[in-house]
Amino acid sequence: MSFDVVLARMAQLQALFTPPAAPAVAPSTVTPATAATPTSFASQLQRASSTATLATPQPASNAGQAIVNLVSKEVGVSEEPKGSNDSPRIAQYRQATAGSGVGPWCAYFTSWAAREAGVPLGDAGQGFGRVDDVWAWAERSGKAVPASGGPPRPGDLIVWDEHIGVVESVGADGRINTIEGNSSDSVARRGYGADGGGAIGYVRLG
Numbered sequence: 001m002s003f004d005v006v007l008a009r010m011a012q013l014q015a016l017f018t019p020p021a022a023p024a025v026a027p028s029t030v031t032p033a034t035a036a037t038p039t040s041f042a043s044q045l046q047r048a049s050s051t052a053t054l055a056t057p058q059p060a061s062n063a064g065q066a067i068v069n070l071v072s073k074e075v076g077v078s079e080e081p082k083g084s085n086d087s088p089r090i091a092q093y094r095q096a097t098a099g100s101g102v103g104p105w106c107a108y109f110t111s112w113a114a115r116e117a118g119v120p121l122g123d124a125g126q127g128f129g130r131v132d133d134v135w136a137w138a139e140r141s142g143k144a145v146p147a148s149g150g151p152p153r154p155g156d157l158i159v160w161d162e163h164i165g166v167v168e169s170v171g172a173d174g175r176i177n178t179i180e181g182n183s184s185d186s187v188a189r190r191g192y193g194a195d196g197g198g199a200i201g202y203v204r205l206g
Helices: 003-017 041-051 062-072 088-094 106-116 131-141
Strands: 144-146 157-160 163-170 176-183 186-192 201-203
Touching (some): 062 106, 062 163, 062 176, 088 106, 106 163, 106 176, 131 157, 131 201
Antiparallel strands (some): 176 186
């Protein structure tokens, strides 16, 4: 047996005892799954809150601005005597309401302001002595804006249960500033948060 044959035989034997190499695996084209990062409702809400902006206050209409101009000059008018629901000036407010008598006068005050601004309350401009009647008329005539309908405008009438006033201004933070008749027996300025202190809604006259 030649030396070359011996070498060839040894190579054959070595190949028998050496395990075959594992085939090369091509790189996977599948993107490995990444662990999902749980996003809690609270974190989503926080993100939404950080990007949310308050509704931009709208300017007053001509009628609304006229109402604001009128009522701002009445701040300080007071009952004489206190608790009487009466005074010479309050008697003039009552004249804007047909068939009115001495009594709670916040609706008289807004009826007077609306009439003086040229946008009287009521189908015949008769004004109202009761807050419920103002709101019912506003709903029938399409002038009622529910509290959920966005921020009010200056000159809107702001309506609560058994009380009514005039929106003087709305701040960038949503704060609602009002002028109200029959507020602590006088015409006075008041301020509320964006919910209007639990207001039912607003009456938009122009």
